[in-house]
Amino acid sequence: MASLKPITVHGHDSSANPWKVVMILEELGLPYNHIFVNIATIKDEPYTKLNPNGRVPTIEDPNTGITLWESGAIIEYLVETYDKEHKISSTSFPAKFHEKQFLHFQMSGQGPYYGQYAWFTRFHPEKVESAISRYEEQMFRVVGVLDKILEDKQYLVGDKISYADISFIAWESTARMVFADKIDRFKGFKNYDAWYERIAARPSVKKVFQLRADAMAKSSH
Incomplete structure (x- = not known):
């Protein structure tokens, strides 16, 4: 990956969706720059020339020339383009489609309801x-x-971690941080809680947690 140019991620310190993209970048060892978009001007040009929807994240990849928005689409792109060794993805049927299934469930279920x-x-x-x-x-x-799905399972698909697992962690960590009064209820789901702690303990995810904490602390001053 040494010859790759850094991918630019347009995000925000407190928004979960850009951080789930950053987790994937860290897992794949890809170089990147994370630029924090000013929420006051996110619906205006020049940012809307990159993302007409005026939301984050958006990526610009100088290695392929693509500009892409919507976190799920970005994750699929990064995995299909750069996960050549299939560290966090599968090639076999039906696992590769089940990974997509859970990514879409994160986008249609977890993200909107938590948000x-x-x-x-x-x-x-x-x-x-x-x-x-x-x-x-x-x-x-x-x-x-x-x-229920995670009963007697370590990961959502098969016997290894995938981007499907990682995609849920940014929102879950946000909920546990923002809704501290609900933490016992989250932990009451034993399979889910053990799975969350398992993914959260990964070095790449711990690094992103710290990057986010640092960014939020900086923006509060």
């Missing part, structure tokens, strides 16, 4: 109890689904 729960508990101008209850219920429904 909406955070919005209605922390940022929405009015307290809407029905919305808070709805998204808390759905957040833990997703956890329950994964907890």
Whole structure:
């Protein structure tokens, strides 16, 4: 990987989705630069020339010339382009499709429900109890689904870690940090909690946790 030029990641210190991309970059040992986008101007040019949706993350890969947004698409791109040794991906049927299945479940289930729960508990101008209850219920429904799947299993697909596992960790670590009052409920899902701790202990993931903590501490000053 020494000959590769750094991939630019446009992200934000407190947003989970860019950090899940960074975890994949770290797992694959790819060089990258992480640029934090100003949320005040994220819906304006020049950033919207890269990402018309005005969200993070977006990547620019000078090695292939591609600009790409949507974290799930970015993860699939990085794995298909750079994981030649299949460190965190599979080539066999049906495992390679099950990995995609769980990545899509993260994008359609975990991310939106966790994000909406955070919005209605922390940022929405009015307290809407029905919305808070709805998204808390759905957040833990997703956890329950994964907890059942992980019974007697170390990883989501097969007997090795994959990008499918890693894709859930940024949001889960965010929830445990932001919703400390819910930590006992998260830990009550024993299979899920053991799996989370297993992935969180990986050197690459621990490094990203520290990078994020440092970035958030810096932005608070």
